[in-house]
Amino acid sequence: MKRFLTMIFLTLSSVLFTRIEAQERVSTWSLYAEGGATMVHGLEMLSVDAAPGMNIFPEIGAGVSFDVRPWFRLGLNYDFSKYAREQRFSEFQPLEIPDGGEELAERHGGLAYARMWTHYHAADLTFEFNMMELWKNRNDKRFDLYVGTGFGWLFAKGNTYDISMGHERWSESYKETINTWLNAVNTRHKFNAGYVPILLSAEFDISPVITVGLQGNYKHLLDSGSDYVPKGIGTASAVLRINL
Incomplete structure (x- = not known):
C-alpha cells in the first residue's frame, strides 16, 4: 500500500511540476477565480478616529478569458x-x-457620529497584453505578465447612519x-457608475491546465455626481486559473 501511494504521488508530481514546453495558446478559453483585499480613495x-480595518475589505471575483494570440487575450471579469x-x-x-420666524439666541451641539458603507458589484471587459512575449527566445515560457485596460460598470448600494445631539435657545418677543x-x-443610497480598469497580472503555469498568479487591479471611476462614489478602487488578489 505504501509503495502504491508513493507511485501515485510521483505520478502527480511529474504531471504538475514537469517542465512545460512552449505552447501557442491560440483561440483557447480559460476560467479563473480570485480573492484578495480592496481599498478606495477619493x-x-x-x-475620523475610525475603528481599525475600516479602509480595507475582502474581495472575491471570477471571470473568463479568451486567448486570441499568445500575446493578446480578452477578459470578461x-x-x-x-x-x-x-x-x-x-x-x-x-x-x-x-x-x-423666531431668532436663534444660542445653539450648542451638532453631528456627533457618522458611518457610511457601500456594497458594490463590478463587471468589465478588458484587453490584455502578455509583455513576456516581447522576449520570443526565452527558454522558460511558464511565466506570463499581462497588462490591460478596458471599460466596466459598477452597481452599488448602501446606507449612511448619522447621530446628532445638542440644544438651542429661541427668543421671541414675549418668551424664550x-x-x-x-x-x-439612516439614509439609503444607490448608484451606478462607469469605470476604466487598469490591471497587472503575473501568472505561472504549474501545468498546461493549472495557472496561479498575483494580480493588481485599479478602477478609475468616472464622475457620476454622487458624493458616495470614490475616485478609484485598488485591489490586490491571488488568482487560480483553469485552462480549457
Whole structure:
C-alpha cells in the first residue's frame, strides 16, 4: 500500500511540476477565480478616529478569458466587495441653522457620529497584453505578465447612519424656548457608475491546465455626481486559473 501511494504521488508530481514546453495558446478559453483585499480613495466622506480595518475589505471575483494570440487575450471579469467610512468626532460638528420666524439666541451641539458603507458589484471587459512575449527566445515560457485596460460598470448600494445631539435657545418677543434634541438618521443610497480598469497580472503555469498568479487591479471611476462614489478602487488578489 505504501509503495502504491508513493507511485501515485510521483505520478502527480511529474504531471504538475514537469517542465512545460512552449505552447501557442491560440483561440483557447480559460476560467479563473480570485480573492484578495480592496481599498478606495477619493470619497467626500473621510474617516475620523475610525475603528481599525475600516479602509480595507475582502474581495472575491471570477471571470473568463479568451486567448486570441499568445500575446493578446480578452477578459470578461466580475468582482464583489464593499467600502466604508466612520467618523467619531471629539467635538460636535455644527449643523445648519433651521429656518423659522423666531431668532436663534444660542445653539450648542451638532453631528456627533457618522458611518457610511457601500456594497458594490463590478463587471468589465478588458484587453490584455502578455509583455513576456516581447522576449520570443526565452527558454522558460511558464511565466506570463499581462497588462490591460478596458471599460466596466459598477452597481452599488448602501446606507449612511448619522447621530446628532445638542440644544438651542429661541427668543421671541414675549418668551424664550429651549429645545434639546437627539437625532439618529439612516439614509439609503444607490448608484451606478462607469469605470476604466487598469490591471497587472503575473501568472505561472504549474501545468498546461493549472495557472496561479498575483494580480493588481485599479478602477478609475468616472464622475457620476454622487458624493458616495470614490475616485478609484485598488485591489490586490491571488488568482487560480483553469485552462480549457
